[in-house]
Amino acid sequence: MSKSFFKMKSGFVAVLGALASAPATATDVALAGVFPGKALIVVNGGAPRAFAVGASSPDGVRVVGVDGDSATLEFDGGRHRLFVGQQAVHVSAAGAGGKSPSVILQADGHGQFYATGAINGAQVRYIVDTGATLVSIGRSDALKAGIDYTKGEPVTMQTANGTARAWRVVLTTVRVGDVTLRNVDAVVNAGELPFVLLGMSFLNRMEMRRDGPTLQLRQRY
Numbered sequence: 001m002s003k004s005f006f007k008m009k010s011g012f013v014a015v016l017g018a019l020a021s022a023p024a025t026a027t028d029v030a031l032a033g034v035f036p037g038k039a040l041i042v043v044n045g046g047a048p049r050a051f052a053v054g055a056s057s058p059d060g061v062r063v064v065g066v067d068g069d070s071a072t073l074e075f076d077g078g079r080h081r082l083f084v085g086q087q088a089v090h091v092s093a094a095g096a097g098g099k100s101p102s103v104i105l106q107a108d109g110h111g112q113f114y115a116t117g118a119i120n121g122a123q124v125r126y127i128v129d130t131g132a133t134l135v136s137i138g139r140s141d142a143l144k145a146g147i148d149y150t151k152g153e154p155v156t157m158q159t160a161n162g163t164a165r166a167w168r169v170v171l172t173t174v175r176v177g178d179v180t181l182r183n184v185d186a187v188v189n190a191g192e193l194p195f196v197l198l199g200m201s202f203l204n205r206m207e208m209r210r211d212g213p214t215l216q217l218r219q220r221y
Contacts, residue, residue, distance in 0.1 A: 027075045029061055031082040039063045039071035078178055081116045081123055102218035103177030113215050115198070117176040120145040124196045126176060128215065132199030135174060135186040141196055142188040147171070149188035157187070165190040174202055179219050181205055 032048045033040035040050045043059045056062040064072040070083045105113040105128065113128040119137065122145040129136075142149050152167035171184045176198065185201040206217040 027059060027061065029073060029075050029080070029082070031071050031073075031084055033084060034066050034069060034071055037066060039066050039073070041071075041073065076178075080177075081125070083125075100219040101177075101179045102216055103179050105215045105217070107213040107215070114195070115176050117174070119174055119196065120147065120172050122146070126198040127195040128203070129197040129199055130203060132197045134168070134199045134201045135171065135184055136193065136197035136199055137186055137188050138193030138196070139188065139190060140192055142169075145171075147188060152188065155187065157189070176202075176217065179206075179217060181219070 028042075028044045030042045031039060032042050035050065038050045038052050040048050041057065041061060041063075042048050043057050043061050049057065051057060051061075051063045053063050053065055060075060062074040064074055064079060066072075070081055072079060072081045074080075103115065105115050107113055115126045115128070117124060117126060119141065122141070124137075124141050124145070137145075137147070139149075147169055149167040149169055152169035155166050155168050157164045157166045166187045166189050168185070168187050171186045172182065174181050174184045174186075181202060186199075203217070205220055207220050209216040209218075
């Protein structure tokens with residue numbers, strides 16, 4: 001069997017485990033595998049089904065595109081990029097009762113919370129990091145988001161490999177699911193980061209509730 005098949009199979013097992021324990025507050029969507037021009041998705045804990053780009057599931061999940069080991073899907077009124085094996089992200093917007101927008105994230109097998117979203121309109125991948133004072137961005141993600149970081153305040157950061165150059169900036173918008181914050185303090189690293197660190201400059205403006213493998217972020221202001 002091919003390496004890609006094993007990637008698909010292991011991802012499928014992981015997402016089924018996540019969906020079994022997830023709360024049914026919104027559409028549950030997970031990416032179980034990818035094929036040329038098709039995405040294998042699990043919706044609301046049902047059986048995995050393959051849909052071609054441009055097609056929609058009976059639950060209203062539309063496959064926008066497939067790229068490498070990821071797929072871009074539209075559901076719950078938003079567009080989300082999921083990677084093979086990534087556990088579902090549940091999104092709920094402000095309702096008639098006036099509740100603030102919220103997003104519910106599912107932990108991976110290592111207890112880490114990942115999410116997709118956008119900075120200044122440019123799509124990025126996040127990892128929740130309560131140990132980071134600021135949202136922290138790698139150079140490539142900053143350029144993609146149109147951030148002229150060299151005009152920011154130069155700072156020196158301590159890393160596992162010593163000191164590193166960085167620039168403190170203010171992000172116009174930071175979106176995670178349907179939660180969008182404006183004017184968020186951040187730092188851009190001179191090097192690359194595999195994810196954007198979703199630090200406390202964003203999280204401090206959230207009400208955070210951990211319940212087993214789920215983390216709910218609800219906007220406070």
